[in-house]
Amino acid sequence: MEATKKLIWRMINEAELSHGYASARVEPPYDDDPVLAVAQAAADATIETAGKILNSLKAEEEETIGELEKFVKGEIAEIEADERYHYEPADVFSNAPLAFIQMRIALIQMRMDGSIHAYKSMLEKIKNLKEGEKDADK
Numbered sequence: 691m692e693a694t695k696k697l698i699w700r701m702i703n704e705a706e707l708s709h710g711y712a713s714a715r716v717e718p719p720y721d722d723d724p725v726l727a728v729a730q731a732a733a734d735a736t737i738e739t740a741g742k743i744l745n746s747l748k749a750e751e752e753e754t755i756g757e758l759e760k761f762v763k764g765e766i767a768e769i770e771a772d773e774r775y776h777y778e779p780a781d782v783f784s785n786a787p788l789a790f791i792q793m794r795i796a797l798i799q800m801r802m803d804g805s806i807h808a809y810k811s812m813l814e815k816i817k818n819l820k821e822g823e824k825d826a827d828k
Contacts, residue, residue, distance in 0.1 A: 702741070
């Protein structure tokens, strides 16, 4: 997505710096120099279209980031809702047959903790991306 944005910005810059666009602007009626007027109109259309594409890409990116954030929060909620995540360890010495089960539950809980940590790290990265976009707009 970033490569596409850079390409579009480059296209806009090239259009704005082109000879026909950069020279003295011709306003209607185009009696003075119709060739220059056509070149300027084409550059204007290019810049306008590129701007619309950039706005569309930005909206898509924001929607995608929003969907990702919603998915990650849902995954965290799903893990936290799992009853195995909240099991208290049993006293292994008073109930030896539970030792094996408790060990498996402890491993499952460790995996759940790891997943939650990874998802929260991802949420932090999403937050930083959103703040970076806000700062870029200023």
